[in-house]
Structure formats: structure tokens, C-alpha cells
Amino acid sequence: MEIIAPDKRKIAVRRGIVDKAFRGVVTAGSMISLIVLALIAAFLLYRGFEVFRDFGLKFFTSSKWDAGADDGSIAPSFGVAPMLVGSVVVATIAISIAVPFAVVMALFLCFYAPRFLRRPMTSVLDLVAAVPSVIYGIWGYAILMPHAKGWAETINHWLGWIWIFKVPVPIFERSPFIAGVLLAIMILPIVTSVAREVYSQAPQDQIDAAYGLGGTRWGAMRTVVLPFGKSGLVGGAMLGLGRALGETVAVYLVLNLVFKVNFQILASAGGSVASLIASRFGEAGPYELKALMAAGLVLFIITLIVNFIASSIVNRAGKSQR
Amino acid sequence: MSLELHGTVHRGDFQRHVDVTADNGEVVAIVGANGSGKSTVIHTIAGLAALADGSLIVNDTPWDVPANNQWVSPEQRGCGVVFQDVRLFPHLNAVQNVMFGLRSGGVKRNDALERAMETLSEVDAHAFALRTPASLSGGERQRVALARALVMKPRVLLLDEPFSAVDERSHADFLQLLPRIVRETGAIALMVTHDHSDVSAIASRVVGL
Amino acid sequence: MDYFHFDDAQAVEPQRPWTRRRFSKPKRWSEAAITCAMWVGFAVVMLPWISIIATVVVRGSKAFYIDYLTTDMLVNSSDDPLNAGGVGHAIVGSLIMVTLAALIAVPLGIITAVYIVEIKGRFAKAVRFFTQAMSGVPSIVAGLFIYSMVVIGITHKYNAIAGSMALSILMLPTVTRTAEEVLKVVPRELRDASYALGASQFRTTVSVVLPNVRSGLVTAAVLGVARVAGETAPLLLTSQYFVKFSTDLFKNPMASLPTYIFGNLGVGSDNAVSRAWGGSLVLIVLIVLLSTLARLIGGRTRRSR
Structure with missing residues (x-):
């Protein structure tokens, strides 16, 4: 209960037994998120620690993923370096495509769109944000890939002299580029929602002033709205990054997993920790399963850090504006 | 046996010193301009706002004495309150609203229902016992709110402009009813009002803010 | 963090009088170019979204025949012609699992929201923080965790x-956040009135606060359901796939x-x-229905206030 009290005064409330029990139960129940997070870390560590012990840092630096032979003639060897690098590469591509479009989309919805478009677009944003990733995946495989393959060929044709746009063999399907484009489309609704929320809180008087001074709408955008929304946008982008890093099925369907660290984004070879787990899970033996658990723990910790940073940025941005 | 409030009431940025005393069985009118803190006094006595300094002592029990860190929670004070903005529970119908306090105090459903209906008829509100607050007029709501406060047979009855929306005939009835109930139960009644005829009709003491 | 809560969906744009000005005479050609670029950007963004919905509707409707929604795949293989077998078992399975998930997550989500908004306990900030962190857990990690624990x-079986x-696990943060927003809407005055009538905090929460936002809480639950109805990765690792109608919760996938x-x-075959x-x-129809439902219920809460 909240009693309106003078600042310095502390009120010692004596509660009845019912309230004490009630508060106890609710407090205990609210710890569920903390408990689940701790349990996730604990269980993945428990199942995967053997692999960390056996491979140490090599688990992060090695490019070999080999379950070994059952008779022991080939020793198993696990390293997630290509998958980690692949996850980051794909997510980076996704973010660098999604953020500019999200900014344009948010500015459009806040300042440029005709009134009749704005409300329905809110529903559209919510709808596409709710489309499951498996549907993005099947669409990406069937519809996007043939198109994106053409774009990749064009990029390779004109910019092929830049190292990252080179391809060793001219196969353009299932590349990090295509996975990145698909993820960009997938995370665009979230990043747009955040950006729109932040831009809509831009101080109206300053916008009006800038509009009056320069006389152009774009001037007001550039001098007031964009700087104002910068930190919120960074937070939104980080949220999108977290999503992109953790995405499994959509990436699995459009990316060729290859155990070789690859930065050539148009080539048909990439990696993703989440997709690795999904693809190897079915046929994994007990030891490989442990390696997958270890990989899951790594993914969990990375996304946790990214999301921590994202939410603290978004929260701070939200606070300073209110 | 009485109510003694001497101290600084406090709500948000508003602060002011007040002295209110009332004896059992009497109706004390609180009058004053808008923003003079009349509602804050009601909230302070009900336990919804705390004193900055001074003391609130009711029937020899210290309800709120900041200096000694003494405090009684609102649910233990047993006040009956009619708020200025009425505050009926929108999800409950009239009789359920009246029953709410009794049920919270552990009264059995049937007994609570009986007492609630009795009280509703006392304030002439039994006709709309089963309607929701949203479907009632302002005056009807105030009657239900009055019943909700009276049904508890409170030791302290706090009325914040309780008759502002009732029609004139009922108003006259209430001016009869209220002093009678207060006398019978030996309660302390504090009434905030703008209406000078109210004051002269039932108040045995006037506190000006 | 979850941006699919109904507060967002209902957002009303602030008044911006100057945007209503007809943009007939651009002061500079660059201004016109930028406005043009905005429209192009909008179109480019809309294109894939429209394509996704359109493709799903066009290609998806090909699989439909009279019994598609009511039969399972027990006697048919995925390669069979499209006039045999169906999706009924998957619909039933999804409904069962999502309902069970809601039975776990909704009470816990509401309790967490009550802790943050009503009790305002010492750990309220931490609880919010961890709920936010939980919403960032990749779905495959949630699956891997339940696989390794359960x-x-x-159970030693997929089920x-x-x-x-x-x-x-994936539903909880959505429910919590939405419920939190909903509880914040309950006016302080209503709680005060309840306390003044002698009700305990327990009674106030259970009999006044929660019933007052009943429909908002239903919205929270429905949004949570919509959030997880399409989750694939965690189910691949936990309940897997089964070809026939099944209501067995423990022994079978x-x-x-x-x-x-x-x-x-x-x-991979054409028919499959x-x-x-x-x-x-x-799946899309199901999710659209759920989201619409959530919005309708949420909208009703708002209007009644």
C-alpha cells in the first residue's frame, strides 16, 4: 500500500497475517524470471561443462565440428568459431540493412505519412511483428532467395573487387547475405516500433522552432528529431540484434552451415550458433549433445549481454524524455 | 472519547496546519474555500495520507503520531468514508459495493447481504440495489456511497460533500437521518460541505479552514 | 523487451498540426526529393510484408480441401496428393500445448505484475529487469534448457x-509486461476507497484491482499466446512431431x-x-484471430473507463 507521506517520514505498517502471507506468496512468485534465468544457465553449464573442460578455449577458436567415430578411431573435436563469427556476420548484415529502413519508416509514420495511413500502419506493424519466424523462413527460402540471389550476383559483379564481396565459387544461394536480408525484414517491425515510439516523443516546440527557422521538414528532422532519438534508436537496434543473434529456424532454412570461418558474405557458406543447434540436434550422440549445450550456453550469455545493454539504453532514453 | 487532530496535513506540495476536534455523537462541519485542504483532512483521518507533524488521536488511540512513529493502517481504523468523487467500485453493483466492507471484515455473505439491503433502504436506495454504478445518476451514486459508509457502523464517519448531487427532498431526509444515526451509534462525524444550510441544520461545531 | 503490447497497438499519434499542411509548393527541390524518398522507403519496406502475406494465402490455399482441417497424417505421407491427410492433429497439438503454456505463464505473469505494481517490493526493479532479460532468451535456448532439464x-521422452x-518461458515476459501496463491503469483512488473500507491489501488486489482490469488481463494472456503460437525451435527439441491426433501429454511427442x-x-517434395x-x-490465420481478439478486448477495457 502506498500512503501519501512526507518525504522524510517512514511509516511502519503493521500488516495482518493474511497480507503477510499474500505478500510472501506474490514475492516468491515474482522471482520466477530470476529463477528461470539461473536454471537455464545452471543446466546448460551442467550438461556442457565437460566440453568446456575438454576443449577449453579451443571450443571458441577451433573450426572443427566432428562427433568422431563410434569405435574411437577418430577423436571428437568441437569448435564453434565459424558459428560465432557467422552469427555476428549475419546479425550485422541484418542490423545495417534494417536500421536505415526503420528510421525512414518511423520518420514516415510520425511526420510524413498522411493521417489516414498512420493508424492502420500501427496494426500492420503489430501483425508483421507477430508473423512466426518459420513463416519468414519458408517465405525467405521460396520467394526471397531467388531474388536475393540476383542482387548478390549484381553486387558481386560491380563490387567484386572488394574482398568481402568476392566468392570462391559462383554459388550465391544460402549465403550470409541472404540470411541477413531475411533477418532484416524480420526485425524491421521491432526496430521501427522502438524508433517510432522515440520519435513521437520528440519535443514539439523544438520541432516547430526548427521548422520555422529552416522552413523545411527535413531540416527539423535532422536538427531535432534524429539527434533526439539517437540513443533510443541504438537501444532498438540492439534489441533487433538480440533477436537476430538468437533466430534459429528462419536462418536454418536460408543459410548453408559450413565449418569454416567465412567473411565473404555472398558466398554460400555461413554459420549461426542457433541454427547449428537445430541442425545437429536430431542426430547428435551423447557427447555431441553436450557440445550443443555448451554452444547454447554461449548463445544465451551473448544474447543476455546484448539485451542488457539494449534495455538499459532504451530505459535511459525513455526516462530522459519523460 | 473524541477525535483530536492537531498538526500539519500534507498531500503532494500542499501543506497546512489544522486543528480539528470532535466528540462522540456529534456532527462537525468542515468549511473552507477550494484548495484549503478539506479533502486532505478527510484523507488524513482515513489513513490515506500521513501527517507531517503533530498528532491524530481517536478515542485515546494514537492513529498517527509521527514523533513517536505511531501509525494505524487505514483498514484497521474502521472509518466510514464518502469520498468527494464517490469512488464506487465499477465492477460491482450497488449492493455488492455496500457489502464489500462487511465481507472484507469477515461477515458471512447472507448476513452481509441482509445488512446491506437494510442500509440501502435507510438511504432510500434499495430500488437500484442490483444496478451497476455506471447506470446510476450522480445523486443515486452518492446514496449508495453513503450506505457503503454507514453499513460498517463506523466509529468515525467522514463525509466529503456527500449531498452535492442528491435532489432536495432526499437532501432534507438525509439531514434528518444523519444526526440520528450518529447519535444512535455514538460515532464521530466529520462533514465537508459548501452548503451553509447544512451547517446550521446539523452541525454542532464548525471548523473553518 | 516486448513491443507487442496493446498499449502500443492503441497508441494515438500526438497532434502535429503542421503535418496537415498540404505539401503543394516545396520550398526547395531537396525537400521534395526527401519526401519522395520517404514514400519510396515506405514502399520498399511494405513490399516484402505484402509478399509474405500474399504468398502464404495464395500457396497455402492450394493445400486446402474439404477435410484438410479435420484429418491427421497417420495413413498418409507428406508426398501424397493434396486431397488426403490434413493438419488437424497439428492444430489440436498446438492448441493443447499453447493452452498448457498459458496455464503456467499467465498466473505467474500476473503475480509478477502484481508484485511490481501493487506490492512495489524491494526487488521490484530487479524483477522488472530480469523479466526484460528473460524476453531476450533465444527460443532455441529455452528449448535446449527444457530438453536438458525435463x-x-x-520424462526421458519427447512430450x-x-x-x-x-x-x-517465452510467454512469461509478454504476459508480465502487458499485465503491468494494465495494472498501472487502475486509479489510486479505487485502491484507497477499498483500504478505507477496511479491506486488506490481499482483498484489495483480488477483489478490486484485478476484477477491474479483467479484460486487460485477458488481453495480456491472448497476446502471450499469440507470441508463442508460432514458435518452432523450442518445440523441435521438446515435443517434436507426431503424425496422428494425440492428447497424450506425457508418453508421446x-x-x-x-x-x-x-x-x-x-x-521437400512439391506436395510436402x-x-x-x-x-x-x-498458423497466420490463428495468430491474426488471436491478435484481433486481444485488441477487441483491450479496446473494450479502454472505452469503459
Whole structure:
């Protein structure tokens, strides 16, 4: 209960037994998120620690993923370096495509769109944000890939002299580029929602002033709205990054997993920790399963850090504006 | 046996010193301009706002004495309150609203229902016992709110402009009813009002803010 | 953080008088170019979204025939012609698992929101923080966790219970955040009135606060359900896929729409892929229905106030 009290005064409330029990139960129940997070870390560590012990840092630096032979003639060897690098590469591509479009989309919805478009677009944003990733995946495989393959060929044709746009063999399907484009489309609704929320809180008087001074709408955008929304946008982008890093099925369907660290984004070879787990899970033996658990723990910790940073940025941005 | 409030009431940025005393069985009118803190006094006595300094002592029990860190929670004070903005529970119908306090105090459903209906008829509100607050007029709501406060047979009855929306005939009835109930139960009644005829009709003491 | 809560959906744009000005005479050509670029950007963004919906509807409807929604795949293979077998088992499985997940996540989500808003306990900030962190857990990690804890540790079998537990992990943050927003709407005056009538905090919460926002809480639950109905990765690791109608929660795997889509896609033949599109259509319709439901209920709460 909240009693309106003078600042310095502390009120010692004596509660009845019912309230004490009630508060106890609710407090205990609210710890569920903390408990689940701790349990996730604990269980993945428990199942995967053997692999960390056996491979140490090599688990992060090695490019070999080999379950070994059952008779022991080939020793198993696990390293997630290509998958980690692949996850980051794909997510980076996704973010660098999604953020500019999200900014344009948010500015459009806040300042440029005709009134009749704005409300329905809110529903559209919510709808596409709710489309499951498996549907993005099947669409990406069937519809996007043939198109994106053409774009990749064009990029390779004109910019092929830049190292990252080179391809060793001219196969353009299932590349990090295509996975990145698909993820960009997938995370665009979230990043747009955040950006729109932040831009809509831009101080109206300053916008009006800038509009009056320069006389152009774009001037007001550039001098007031964009700087104002910068930190919120960074937070939104980080949220999108977290999503992109953790995405499994959509990436699995459009990316060729290859155990070789690859930065050539148009080539048909990439990696993703989440997709690795999904693809190897079915046929994994007990030891490989442990390696997958270890990989899951790594993914969990990375996304946790990214999301921590994202939410603290978004929260701070939200606070300073209110 | 009485109510003694001497101290600084406090709500948000508003602060002011007040002295209110009332004896059992009497109706004390609180009058004053808008923003003079009349509602804050009601909230302070009900336990919804705390004193900055001074003391609130009711029937020899210290309800709120900041200096000694003494405090009684609102649910233990047993006040009956009619708020200025009425505050009926929108999800409950009239009789359920009246029953709410009794049920919270552990009264059995049937007994609570009986007492609630009795009280509703006392304030002439039994006709709309089963309607929701949203479907009632302002005056009807105030009657239900009055019943909700009276049904508890409170030791302290706090009325914040309780008759502002009732029609004139009922108003006259209430001016009869209220002093009678207060006398019978030996309660302390504090009434905030703008209406000078109210004051002269039932108040045995006037506190000006 | 979850941006699919109804507060967002209902957002009303602030008044911006100057945007209403007709943009007939651009002061500079660059201004016109930028406005043009905005429209182009909008179109470019809309294109894939429209394409996704249109493709799912067009290709998905090919898989439909009279019994598609009511039959399972027990006697048919994915490669069979499209006039046999169906998606019924996956619909039933999805409904069962999502309902179970809601039974776990909704009470916990509401309790967490009550802790943050009503009790305002010492750990309220921390609880919010961890709820936010939880919303960032990748779905495959949730699946892997339940697999290692429940499937390996307890049941030794893929089953529906494990699936719904994994889903509830993903559902909880959405429910909590929405419920929190909803509870914040309850005016302080109503709580005060309850305390003044002698009600305890327990009584106030259970009999006044929660009933007052009943429909908002239903919205929270429905949004949570919509959030997880299409989750694939965690189900691949926990409930897997099963070809026939099943209501067995413990001993058998259970089909679901996402794993039905994923499985058929894996088979790869034309008919199987058509089935995957059909499942996608069913799934999208389900999610749209749920979201619309949530909005209708949420809208009603708002108007009644």
C-alpha cells in the first residue's frame, strides 16, 4: 500500500497475517524470471561443462565440428568459431540493412505519412511483428532467395573487387547475405516500433522552432528529431540484434552451415550458433549433445549481454524524455 | 472519547496546519474555500495520507503520531468514508459495493447481504440495489456511497460533500437521518460541505479552514 | 523487451498540426526529393510484408480441401496428393500445448505484475529487469534448457508437457509486461476507497484491482499466446512431431503447426512443401484471430473507463 507521506517520514505498517502471507506468496512468485534465468544457465553449464573442460578455449577458436567415430578411431573435436563469427556476420548484415529502413519508416509514420495511413500502419506493424519466424523462413527460402540471389550476383559483379564481396565459387544461394536480408525484414517491425515510439516523443516546440527557422521538414528532422532519438534508436537496434543473434529456424532454412570461418558474405557458406543447434540436434550422440549445450550456453550469455545493454539504453532514453 | 487532530496535513506540495476536534455523537462541519485542504483532512483521518507533524488521536488511540512513529493502517481504523468523487467500485453493483466492507471484515455473505439491503433502504436506495454504478445518476451514486459508509457502523464517519448531487427532498431526509444515526451509534462525524444550510441544520461545531 | 503490447497497438499519434499542411509548393527541390524518398522507403519496406502475406494465402490455399482441417497424417505421407491427410492433429497439438503454456505463464505473469505494481517490493526493479532479460532468451535456448532439464532429466521422452514448458518461458515476459501496463491503469483512488473500507491489501488486489482490469488481463494472456503460437525451435527439441491426433501429454511427442510446417519443408517434395504453406496459412490465420481478439478486448477495457 502506498500512503501519501512526507518525504522524510517512514511509516511502519503493521500488516495482518493474511497480507503477510499474500505478500510472501506474490514475492516468491515474482522471482520466477530470476529463477528461470539461473536454471537455464545452471543446466546448460551442467550438461556442457565437460566440453568446456575438454576443449577449453579451443571450443571458441577451433573450426572443427566432428562427433568422431563410434569405435574411437577418430577423436571428437568441437569448435564453434565459424558459428560465432557467422552469427555476428549475419546479425550485422541484418542490423545495417534494417536500421536505415526503420528510421525512414518511423520518420514516415510520425511526420510524413498522411493521417489516414498512420493508424492502420500501427496494426500492420503489430501483425508483421507477430508473423512466426518459420513463416519468414519458408517465405525467405521460396520467394526471397531467388531474388536475393540476383542482387548478390549484381553486387558481386560491380563490387567484386572488394574482398568481402568476392566468392570462391559462383554459388550465391544460402549465403550470409541472404540470411541477413531475411533477418532484416524480420526485425524491421521491432526496430521501427522502438524508433517510432522515440520519435513521437520528440519535443514539439523544438520541432516547430526548427521548422520555422529552416522552413523545411527535413531540416527539423535532422536538427531535432534524429539527434533526439539517437540513443533510443541504438537501444532498438540492439534489441533487433538480440533477436537476430538468437533466430534459429528462419536462418536454418536460408543459410548453408559450413565449418569454416567465412567473411565473404555472398558466398554460400555461413554459420549461426542457433541454427547449428537445430541442425545437429536430431542426430547428435551423447557427447555431441553436450557440445550443443555448451554452444547454447554461449548463445544465451551473448544474447543476455546484448539485451542488457539494449534495455538499459532504451530505459535511459525513455526516462530522459519523460 | 473524541477525535483530536492537531498538526500539519500534507498531500503532494500542499501543506497546512489544522486543528480539528470532535466528540462522540456529534456532527462537525468542515468549511473552507477550494484548495484549503478539506479533502486532505478527510484523507488524513482515513489513513490515506500521513501527517507531517503533530498528532491524530481517536478515542485515546494514537492513529498517527509521527514523533513517536505511531501509525494505524487505514483498514484497521474502521472509518466510514464518502469520498468527494464517490469512488464506487465499477465492477460491482450497488449492493455488492455496500457489502464489500462487511465481507472484507469477515461477515458471512447472507448476513452481509441482509445488512446491506437494510442500509440501502435507510438511504432510500434499495430500488437500484442490483444496478451497476455506471447506470446510476450522480445523486443515486452518492446514496449508495453513503450506505457503503454507514453499513460498517463506523466509529468515525467522514463525509466529503456527500449531498452535492442528491435532489432536495432526499437532501432534507438525509439531514434528518444523519444526526440520528450518529447519535444512535455514538460515532464521530466529520462533514465537508459548501452548503451553509447544512451547517446550521446539523452541525454542532464548525471548523473553518 | 516486448513491443507487442496493446498499449502500443492503441497508441494515438500526438497532434502535429503542421503535418496537415498540404505539401503543394516545396520550398526547395531537396525537400521534395526527401519526401519522395520517404514514400519510396515506405514502399520498399511494405513490399516484402505484402509478399509474405500474399504468398502464404495464395500457396497455402492450394493445400486446402474439404477435410484438410479435420484429418491427421497417420495413413498418409507428406508426398501424397493434396486431397488426403490434413493438419488437424497439428492444430489440436498446438492448441493443447499453447493452452498448457498459458496455464503456467499467465498466473505467474500476473503475480509478477502484481508484485511490481501493487506490492512495489524491494526487488521490484530487479524483477522488472530480469523479466526484460528473460524476453531476450533465444527460443532455441529455452528449448535446449527444457530438453536438458525435463526430457533428459525427468520424462526421458519427447512430450507435450516439455513443449508447453518451453513455450511458457517465452510467454512469461509478454504476459508480465502487458499485465503491468494494465495494472498501472487502475486509479489510486479505487485502491484507497477499498483500504478505507477496511479491506486488506490481499482483498484489495483480488477483489478490486484485478476484477477491474479483467479484460486487460485477458488481453495480456491472448497476446502471450499469440507470441508463442508460432514458435518452432523450442518445440523441435521438446515435443517434436507426431503424425496422428494425440492428447497424450506425457508418453508421446505431439504435433504442432510450426513443427508440421518445418517437417513438411524438410521432406521437400512439391506436395510436402504445399502442405507446409497450408500449415503456414492456418498458423497466420490463428495468430491474426488471436491478435484481433486481444485488441477487441483491450479496446473494450479502454472505452469503459
